[in-house]
Structure formats: C-alpha cells, structure tokens
Amino acid sequence: MPNFHTKEFKEPSYPSLYGKSEFEFVAFSQRGERLVMSHTQNCDMLLKINKNEKGYLIKSDKITRPSQVAILQQALKDYRDLSKTKTINSNIDSKKEKSLKVSPYLKGMEYFADEFKSNKDILVEVGFGSGRHLLHQAKKNPDKIVIGLEIHKPSIEQVLKQCELQGIQNILIVDYDARTFLEFLSSNSVSQIFVHFPVPWDKKPHRRVISERFIDESKRALKFGGTLELRTDSDNYFEYSFSEFIKQKKIELHVNKNRDLEISSKYEDRWKRQEKDIYDITMINQEYSEEISSVGRLKFDKKVDFKEVKNRFKEVTLRGDGFFAHIEEIYEINEDEGFLRVSYGASQRNEHSYVFIKKDDVTYLPNNVLATKDNQKAHELIKEYIWNT
Numbered sequence: 092m093p094n095f096h097t098k099e100f101k102e103p104s105y106p107s108l109y110g111k112s113e114f115e116f117v118a119f120s121q122r123g124e125r126l127v128m129s130h131t132q133n134c135d136m137l138l139k140i141n142k143n144e145k146g147y148l149i150k151s152d153k154i155t156r157p158s159q160v161a162i163l164q165q166a167l168k169d170y171r172d173l174s175k176t177k178t179i180n181s182n183i184d185s186k187k188e189k190s191l192k193v194s195p196y197l198k199g200m201e202y203f204a205d206e207f208k209s210n211k212d213i214l215v216e217v218g219f220g221s222g223r224h225l226l227h228q229a230k231k232n233p234d235k236i237v238i239g240l241e242i243h244k245p246s247i248e249q250v251l252k253q254c255e256l257q258g259i260q261n262i263l264i265v266d267y268d269a270r271t272f273l274e275f276l277s278s279n280s281v282s283q284i285f286v287h288f289p290v291p292w293d294k295k296p297h298r299r300v301i302s303e304r305f306i307d308e309s310k311r312a313l314k315f316g317g318t319l320e321l322r323t324d325s326d327n328y329f330e331y332s333f334s335e336f337i338k339q340k341k342i343e344l345h346v347n348k349n350r351d352l353e354i355s356s357k358y359e360d361r362w363k364r365q366e367k368d369i370y371d372i373t374m375i376n377q378e379y380s381e382e383i384s385s386v387g388r389l390k391f392d393k394k395v396d397f398k399e400v401k402n403r404f405k406e407v408t409l410r411g412d413g414f415f416a417h418i419e420e421i422y423e424i425n426e427d428e429g430f431l432r433v434s435y436g437a438s439q440r441n442e443h444s445y446v447f448i449k450k451d452d453v454t455y456l457p458n459n460v461l462a463t464k465d466n467q468k469a470h471e472l473i474k475e476y477i478w479n480t
C-alpha cells in the first residue's frame with residue numbers, strides 16, 4: 092500500500108489546498124495516534140502519521156482507504172509536497188498514478204442503495220478473485236448485467252484494468268462484503284448467483300459466505316427459476332453447505348461432482364493439478380418473494396457536546412442479541428470537535444467507521460453508513476453510548 096517515510100516532519104497548517112487535495116484538519120487520539128483529514132478526487136479519507144524510531148511513516152488509515160490506490164497515492168503525494176517533506180523511502184511515485192480517474196466499473200454501495208435498477212438479467216459473482224469467470228460471463232452475456240463482489244483490493248484493481256483493456260461495458264464491480272450485499276437487490280431480480288471456491292474458513296465458520304441467512308437472502312433476490320451455484324474443492328464446506336441448503340423450502344437442489352465448466356479459475360486449475368474432487372451444489376429457486384424496502388442511511392438526529400463525550404470516554408464493547416458496538420478510541424480536532432472510532436455490526440462480522448462530533452451535528456465517516464439490518468441494530472447501541480442514555 093502507498094506510504095512514505097521521512098526523518099523529519101513539520102505539520103502544515105490546516106485547512107490547506109494543495110495539488111488535487113484539500114487537507115482539512117489534524118486530529119490526535121488519547122493514545123497519541125495522529126490522523127489528517129484529506130479530500131482528494133471527491134474521496135474523503137484519513138491519512139495516518141506514525142512516529143517510529145527512524146522518523147515518521149505516513150500512510151492511509153484502513154477504515155477510510157479508497158478502493159482505488161491511485162487516489163490514495165495522489166493524496167499522499169499532495170501531502171508530502173504541502174508539508175515540504177524529504178522522503179527517505181517511498182512508493183507513491185509509481186506508474187499507477189496514470190489510472191487516477193475513477194473507474195466507471197467500480198460502484199459504491201450508495202449507487203446500489205439509491206440508483207441501481209435494471210430490467211436486464213442480473214448475474215452476481217461472489218469473491219471473483221482473479222476475475223476469469225466474471226470476465227467470461229460478462230463477455231458471453233453482453234445483454235446481461237454482471238455484478239462482481241470482492242473484498243481483496245488488488246483483485247479489484249486487476250479486474251478493473253481488464254474491464255478497461257477489453258472494453259467490457261456490462262460489469263459492475265463492488266468492494267463490499269457479499270454476506271450483506273444481497274440486501275441491496277430487489278426481490279425476484281437476479282438470474283444467477285455464483286459462489287466459486289469460497290474460503291472454507293474451517294477454523295472460523297462464522298466468516299463463511301454460505302450461511303442460512305445468505306441462502307435466504309439469495310432466494311429472495313433470485314427470480315423464480317434463478318440459481319445459486321456453489322463450487323468448492325473442500326469436502327467439509329460441501330457437507331456444511333449442503334446441510335444449509337437442504338433447510339430451504341420450495342427449491343430444487345442439484346449436486347454434481349467433477350463437472351467441467353466453460354472456464355476454469357486459477358484456484359480450479361490448482362486443484363485439478365492436485366487431482367482434488369470438485370463439488371457443485373445448484374439451488375433453483377421455486378418461489379416468488381415479496382418486495383423489500385430499499386436500504387437507507389443511518390443518521391444521528393441530535394447534537395452532542397464533544398467535551399462531555401470526551402470527559403466520559405472509555406473503550407467499551409456494548410452488546411445486543413447477536414450484534415455489538417465497540418467504542419474503540421477518541422480523537423480530538425479541537426476542544427469542541429473530534430471523533431470516535433467504532434466497530435459494530437453482527438457478532439460474526441463487523442464494520443468500522445468514525446463518528447464525527449462537530450458543533451452542529453454528528454455524522455459517520457465514511458459518510459452514509461448504510462442501514463443494513465445489522466447496522467441498524469448496532470447504531471442504536473452507538474447512540475446510547477454517545478448520548479449516555
């Protein structure tokens with residue numbers, strides 16, 4: 092990930108405009124962490140300044156890191172030049188700079204919450220990795236929309252580049268957890284969902300993509316006759332998944348072993364070389380589902396005095412039934428303004444955000460935290476903490 096090292100560092104003044112970026116403020120945590128607010132190419136992110144024995148390391152903060160590395164690179168270069176820093180080590184001047192324009196194929200969740208509607212057939216691939224199967228489906232089905240979900244940023248970058256090089260028009264790439272994404276799709280709208288070689292997570296089963304809830308949500312999003320297709324090389328995962336699929340009513344279930352597909356993924360090639368068995372489970376939906384309301388945003392509807400929150404701050408985990416909110420750290424911008432770092436969500440998966448407390452309002456960063464079912468419950472815990480109720 093882009094970063095630079097420097098022996099000496101002098102804080103610039105804030106707010107400052109430089110190059111393609113605006114640097115709004117610096118904030119300090121009680122434990123001495125230092126974060127700088129940067130706005131680059133319509134992207135709000137925090138840069139992190141770590142002091143170590145050699146000097147300073149300046150990089151992005153994980154929670155607000157943009158999906159496109161080039162935007163982060165630009166922010167770091169602008170910050171280095173604004174602060175007139177001499178670097179001793181840096182990887183921010185590489186060629187990736189060229190792709191600074193935001194890819195039209197990469198869609199944020201706001202797009203799915205607010206805009207996405209289509210009468211075309213929709214295919215969804217979960218965890219597309221190197222993207223071979225995703226690109227193949229998109230080229231084979233130019234009249235369909237192919238949505239690719241992935242959480243590994245280098246894979247996303249690689250596939251975005253391929254979309255551009257191959258002039259593919261019908262792919263939407265999403266950097267979001269597949270376990271929650273389907274909540275954003277209308278009922279009865281999807282033709283096929285592919286889950287190929289998901290991580291088996293034998294030691295952490297709660298991280299698996301396939302679960303009763305994921306299958307329920309897939310079934311709701313699938314058209315009558317639409318399919319959810321799992322392909323795995325893991326005996327354990329196959330058995331576990333089969334026991335989850337069989338719980339469903341009004342479905343057809345097909346199981347295949349060592350079936351050849353039109354395209355073989357990188358993982359598949361590896362398993363075939365090792366002569367491993369490959370299992371497919373195909374669930375065909377046999378039911379129409381009710382429409383659901385679209386996913387909104389979480390909002391705070393009151394002000395709060397930052398000083399008061401700061402005075403009673405302590406790291407704490409609040410728990411509900413199957414969900415939680417961890418209030419991790421507090422950062423001060425000035426005596427009236429600052430923010431909290433929080434992680435929250437369902438017990439088996441979590442999200443991270445900052446909660447900004449300014450004089451007139453309280454907001455999340457990344458802004459627009461989406462009101463998924465899990466987030467809504469955890470948001471109530473965060474409100475209880477902030478307003479001390």
Ligand SMILES: C[S@@+](CC[C@H](N)C(=O)[O-])C[C@H]1O[C@@H](n2cnc3c(N)ncnc32)[C@H](O)[C@@H]1O
Nearest residue numbers: 218219220241242243268269287288356357358
């Ligand atoms: C073992 S790889 C398989 C990649 C590809 N499907 C193939 O067959 O080559 C699993 C992929 O799923 C992605 N992944 C894991 N959990 C995910 C989640 N919850 N949402 C979206 N992608 C996920 C990983 O980043 C990884 O790229």
